[in-house]
Amino acid sequence: MSWFTSRMAGFDLESTGVSPERDRIVTACVVQIGGGLDAAAANWLADPGVDIPAGAAAVHGITTERARKEGRPAGEVVEEIVTALSAAVASGIPVVAMNAAYDLTMLDREARRYGVQPLADTVGADLRVVDPFVLDKHVDRYRSGKRTLTDLCRHYQVPLDGAHSADADAVAACRVAWRIASTHSEIGNATLDELHAMQIGWAREQAESLATYFRHTPGKEHQADTVRGDWPLIPAQRGGAA
Template identity: 70%
Template structure:
């Protein structure tokens, strides 16, 4: 059976920012969908233990005050998110995550921050990730327009209710991945191992293309050095310590 016709594990975070080494989880969702079974969704709100910048709160709607009053301890949330992901991976489900080098890396750093066993230590080389953004750019490289989740949902005619909430984004990412696999026989017909390997290479090529664009664009040259080519997990930099 084609991978997209089986069970999918959608995964999404909303965070305090976009720095994978230092920013923190605010909300998280791990959702299991497809395969002819009912949707199962687990969501969390964490008290990240740091201030949530106004810019981040404007995106996902969670202020520092709300996280402190309604959120659970960050270490507890991280442990449960890792456990939920591990359960899905060990059951053979691909983890579907939009712009996947971000969310798995944030979870990895948060796990190390709180002394939780990282996902990759639990599942070994069994992690298989599907990134709708990488797939879309690979199959439709020259299409004009944005490539954010909202853009892909419009293009692939997928409903997105409540954008920038972790649960809505996780389910929408699964639907977009399903649409791409349904339309593209090479994607839908690949094994998860094949597809994961292809995405590693596609993500590298896409990142290198972006860095080259920055180098050639006046005023954006400085952004080129910040582009990372690793996917789906950015290795921790040598000499870099996870801050408590």
Template identity: 65%
Template sequence: MTWHTGRLTGFDLETTGVDVEEDRVVTACVVHCGGGEDTQSRMWLADPGVEIPEGAAKVHGITTEQARAEGAPAATVVGEIVAELAQAVKAGQPLVIMNAAYDLTLLDREARRHGIKPLAELVGDRLLVLDPRVLDKQVDKFRRGGRKLEDLCRIYRVALDGAHSADADALAACRVVWRMGQSFPDMTRATPAELHTLQTGWAREQAESLAAYFRKTPGKESWADGVRTEWPLIPHQQTGA
């Protein structure tokens, strides 16, 4: 059995925005699928404790009013997500996360915000991540067009019902990775640990290439400074004296 036919754990967040240092979790899903077992998933709706901007609400469909009325306290949600992911990691399951550096970093900052031990500190070097975005850019470097989850679902023939809902996106990411394993047998010859290490380098190279593109593109030069090369988690920077 190769990793793509084993048990995978998908993870996705929908949030108040795109700033991993400041934005908050609104909805989340952790899905366990594959390996010849039934698919199991957990969904969360959080009250993030801040206003959900109109632009973010248009993407995932959750308004501030709904989150306040129906959402659980953010600290409770974040703690349960971290615990669910830690359990999967300790069981040896790879985490499938589209654009992992975003979701894992935002979750890390939320955990710290609420006094919860972050996932990376709970599991250490046992963390194994499969990022469809990084993998796709490596195996099909010169394909034109977008590389969002919707694009990858189209390329790899995966149904995506309800894009930008955490449960649909988490499951679709797992199915994309499974399809990639079928399409690129060389990828499945590596272990998840080997792939994790390889992706660290690939993600850095991809980010550096993007930054170089911004630097030579009129009107986008300043964007290069915001490109981060760390994967799958942007390290937390201690502040203060």
């Protein structure tokens, strides 16, 4: 059985902003689907302990007031997310995350912020990640246009109901990964070990290409230094998250 016809663990976060180093988790979902079994989803709403900017609330629909009223303590939520992902990894199930370096880096920093053992430290070298963002840029490098999850769902004809809700995005990421793997033998026939290793290289190449583009585009030169090729997460700097 190929990896994409087996069980997958979709993972998605919605947050207070776009910085995985500084921003906080607001909602999260880990959903196991596929493999001929019923879907099993866990969803969380956290009180991030900081105000949720209006721009972020407009995207995912969670205001500061609602998070404070209905959200659970962020540290507890982070620990449960790490536990859920660790259980999937221990069962040999890949974590499927759109733009994984963002979500997994944010989870890592939140874990360090609240004194929770980070996922990478918990599962070590057993972590296997499938990232539709990296896969799509590899198989269709020169396609023009944006490559958000919504765009990928449209391109691969995958239904997406409730975009920017963690549960809908987590399921959609798995469906896009399935679609790419089922139509590109290089990806579908690879083992999870092989695919994970290939994505590390592809992500680095894609980052180098983006940085080169910025360096040669007037007005965007300064953005080249912000591009990171680390995948599936950016290593934490000494001192941890603040």
